Amino acid sequence: MADEERAPRKASRTPDELTDLRRWAVKVFLALSVLIVVVDLAGRLFKDPTFRVDAVVFGLVFGTLLALLGLEGINRALGAGK
């Protein structure tokens, strides 16, 4: 009886589409991170030893990636207990 009266478990409030979009955002920024590392290395090797991708660009891409990964991790950790 007690089992029957228990409220049905709430469905996740996060639509599947949103989850997909967030995962795609992570993938895009991951790809961007790899790209700028490759550009930086290629520039130093083939163009000019002093070539550098701007530190602000590095920070921006890696910062965004960090934030996305961190929030995804938190969401997963919280969701795993449900």
Add this chain to the structure above:
Amino acid sequence: MSTRLYLNEGTSGAFNIGAAVSSLWEQNIAGAFTTKKLGTATDSNANTNHLTGSLGNGSNPCDICYGQFLSDPMPSGVLISGTIRGNIVCREGNAADNLYTQLGLYVVDSSGVLVHTLLGGANSGGTEMNSPSANNREMPRNGATAITSYTTINATSRIVAEIGMRTESTRTTCQGYMYFGGGSGTDLPSGDGQQHHEEPVDRVQRGHLHAAGRWRSASPGGRGLRQLSRGPGPGRLEAPALRAVGASMGGLMEGLLVGLVLGFLLHEVILPAWVAARHPRHHGR
């Protein structure tokens, strides 16, 4: 440590700029902007007495350029900061000329175009040139003078020193004597007032150009500027290496912070709003 730079009047610059880099000068002597070499070693050529009469344009003050000197290229990522000081033998022809030494110090690109002003002249203090005998004078006129810092962003930047006099009179017939060249004697002592017997030993000395990180010869064989400074020294800002690292870390940290905010907004605001707009049934739950 510091770097001592010499006004090598007998050696041409790597290229001739042919015009003033700065807007400091109201007048110049003939050939002042035929670029000569600013070296970390003297070319040992004889010093020359640059004597020019009829200086001054009737306005007080009036800055008159005597020479322009171009260094070898600096490596990328070099921090230039701290103070500059120098000494030169000079005199004025008349006590009413009110002549003082003047110095402009700049960073230029591979074409000689101004990139950064390290020192745009010094306009007060110091000791007037002596008359009638030539004495040692500090240049800039106040002795060690702070320069605005700059970090080179490529391996083609050079330093330009433009030297001259500043008359603080309305005379148009000032006579200025300035002895410069590489010279083969000993360097002038620092400070004003030492009589120097008209012997043309006249070097800019104790120029404090502080380098951070790896300051190395631009090419094997010492064509480039050699090792300039490491470790603490007089008149320099402390820990310049940390300042250089701080400058690049600053950009990285700024980017990281903006990126973190952007990531948060993307994850928690922009993407949910996008989904909510596409699927209104999820909205408001």
